[in-house]
Amino acid sequence: DGGITQSPKYLFRKEGQNVTLSCEQNLNHDAMYWYRQDPGQGLRLIYYSQIVNDFQKGDIAEGYSVSREKKESFPLTVTSAQKNPTAFYLCASSIGRVASGANVLTFGAGSRLTVL
Amino acid sequence: AQSVAQPEDQVNVAEGNPLTVKCTYSVSGNPYLFWYVQYPNRGLQFLLKYITGDNLVKGSYGFEAEFNKSQTSFHLKKPSALVSDSALYFCAVRGPDFNKFYFGSGTKLNVKP
Numbered sequence: 184d185g186g187i188t189q190s191p192k193y194l195f196r197k198e199g200q201n202v203t204l205s206c207e208q209n210l211n212h213d214a215m216y217w218y219r220q221d222p223g224q225g226l227r228l229i230y231y232s233q234i235v236n237d238f239q240k241g242d243i244a245e246g247y248s249v250s251r252e253k254k255e256s257f258p259l260t261v262t263s264a265q266k267n268p269t270a271f272y273l274c275a276s277s278i279g280r281v282a283s284g285a286n287v288l289t290f291g292a293g294s295r296l297t298v299l
Numbered sequence: 300a301q302s303v304a305q306p307e308d309q310v311n312v313a314e315g316n317p318l319t320v321k322c323t324y325s326v327s328g329n330p331y332l333f334w335y336v337q338y339p340n341r342g343l344q345f346l347l348k349y350i351t352g353d354n355l356v357k358g359s360y361g362f363e364a365e366f367n368k369s370q371t372s373f374h375l376k377k378p379s380a381l382v383s384d385s386a387l388y389f390c391a392v393r394g395p396d397f398n399k400f401y402f403g404s405g406t407k408l409n410v411k412p
Contacts, residue, residue: 214398218402223308223404223405224404225305225389225403225404225405226389226402227402228399228400231399241399271340273342273343275342275343277398286331286398287333287345287348288333288343288345288391288400289345290335290342290344291342292342293340293341293342
């Protein structure tokens with residue numbers, strides 16, 4: 184079945200450590216996204232990528248970094264510069280590059296990061 | 300600027316009664332509107348979308364949504380609620396950059412037996 188796989192599902196980090204969250208999709212989608220979810224705040228866009236080797240900052244990119252070396256993969260690194268990293272992180276993808284109704288987000292199951 | 304507002308943090312409804320979850324939006328150009336549902340510790344699942352055409356859109360699990368351009372609203376509805384509909388619901392709009400989606404803060408729906 185086609186879909187998005189995020190790993191790990193749960194991750195604990197000590198302060199000062201960088202961590203990388205994995206996101207892989209087999210939907211042949213061009214666009215991929217990372218959102219952060221906090222209670223009562225909905226989803227906030229961290230980074231998105233419309234094509235391989237290209238990505239743009241979202242609304243809360245500070246303290247995060249991404250790469251898009253392959254179409255299928257869009258890993259997110261939460262760096263020690265992120266002051267409040269404890270959150271639920273969601274990866275998503277879409278067909279991208281088309282302004283049509285087909286451009287709908289498909290989400291992974293999420294990764295919950297807790298800083299100890 | 301593009302934005303979505305969900306004015307109710309929580310909606311409570313009895314099983315079998317109709318439900319409405321409210322959403323208003325602000326967007327440049329034509330709105331592309333979406334509803335998603337999230338169960339605990341899971342990703343979001345797509346319910347329905349409005350792109351153009353009929354103002355009443357039908358989606359998954361018996362849900363529908365009514366687009367109202369003059370009121371800039373896109374309320375989610377279901378004629379008869381089920382306990383299993385209890386979840387967190389998000390409204391979203393796609394902006395002029397057709398790869399950017401903006402989400403509301405979410406509404407928790409509680410359906411009681």
